[in-house]
Amino acid sequence: MPTPAVLGQGFRPFFLAATVAAIVDIALWLAMLHGYWPWPHHLGGVGWHAHEMLFGYFAAVMAGFLLTAAHNWTGVATPTGAALAALLALWLAGRVAPWLDGPPLLAAALDLAFLPALAVALRGALWHGPNRANRAFVALLAAMTLAGAMAHLGALGWLAGGETRGHRLMLDLGVVLLVLISARVMPFFIERGLAGARARTWPALERALPALGLALALTDLIAPLGVLAGALAIALGGALLVRLAGWHDQRLWRTPLLAVLYVGLLWLALGLMLDGLSALGVLAPRGALHALTIGAIGVVTLGMMARVTLGHSARPMRAGPATLVAFALINLAALARGLGPVVLPEGYRLWLVVGGACWIGAFALFLWVHAPMLVRPRADGLMSCRDGARAEPPRQPSAGARAAPLTPGTSA
DSSP states (O other), X not given: OOOOGGGSSTHHHHHHHHHHHHHHHHHHHHHHHTTSSOOOSSSXXXXXXXXXXXXXXXXXXXXXXXXXXXXHHHOOOXXXXXXXXXXXXXXXXXXXXXXXXXXXXXXXXXXXXXXXXXXXXXXXXXXXXXXXXGHHHHHHHHHHHHHHHXXXXXXXXXXXXXXXXXXXXXXXXXXXXXXXHHHHHHHHHHHHHSTTOOOOOOHHHHHHHHHHHHHHHHHHHHSTTSHHHHHHHHHHHXXXXXXXXXXXXGGGGGOHHHHHXXXXXXXXXXXXXXXXXXXXXXXXXXXXXXXXXXXXXXXXXXXXXXXXXXXXXXXXXXXXXXXXXXXXXXXXXXXXXXXXXXXXXXXXXXXXXXXXXXXHHHHHHHHHHHHHHHHSOOTTOOSOTTTTOOOOOSSOOOTTOOOOOSOTTSOO
16 A cells, blocks of 8 residues: 555654644643633643643654655655654654543653654664764754653652753753754755855854753753853854854845745844843843744744745745745744743733734644645655755764755755
8 A cells, every 4th residue: 555645754744743733732822821721631831831832843843854854864764654653643642641631650651752762763864874973863862852751750740840941951952953953954055045155154163053052951951040051042142143144145035935044043043142141130031932932943943844845845945925924923923922021021911912823823824835735745746855865975074064965956
């Protein structure tokens, strides 16, 4: 029996699942805050909201991207068909379990199983593949599992402060992931998408950025909201601005699929610096947290899902009107939730509703435009996303070097 198109590549089911989760989770969150929906049996309140955004939505996008990109980077197969469906089912079980009247420990175990299962699914391509630098992604998945365990132990009452620190660790590791992935894909996108463009990189800077990110994660874990944490966040944000200056080409602003990723990375730099100011006491504690979560993670992942979906379904690499509105809405959501409470804290309830509505609208538009592409075969009739792709050479590239990560003209 032939494999359905939706299970033919990792990005297809996981981008669909992530998009639906993005819509449903925020709708439920707003309903719960206003008393229209009960809290889940496990990970209630703010803990559930943070967990679903990080270990639900973000983890699904990460899974879809890595399952597709790892195949392209190395030429080693990643799960499709029944194995991919089983991985998706495990992710879904973790989302549903907190709402069932079952043992909280079972809900925790189901949720925690997903990231190790994803690491196992990727081990052939990332751990045993030709480029040892790819092992960093497996290590990140292991650290993210630890973050999830801390959050669940906190929710179970077995680790004081576990929810807050576990979710913060996951966010910091997500920042490191964005730093690593953007180094691989953005220069490639810019140089392939803009004739004659040259994305300038500095090897020393590229070595320093992940190190700063990991140092921030460790500091936030041990001594959050302290001077060192604030200094590291500001330093990382400033270093990312230097990187973005080297990548800048004014023509990218006329290319929406490039511009949205660039803006998302600007949000990453801004969010880190604002978060650092919060740690130093200049702003309210974590006052600009959503500049990181919605601005950086939300904008980058939405833009990346659009690009990957178009490229790997063999559609023209252009953002249509509805997608442009989605890009605008996700940035409005980041402004409302990331900066609104900082500028006008007394309007918090309004910022909450406006930000949530813009977020839901952005992902609803993405689903409307891209869901048909995700469930149907490639437009060119080919079966594989690797047609014409180049695998990485069997060596570890020097810091700052760009792998050959993509199918020409595509994305992952």
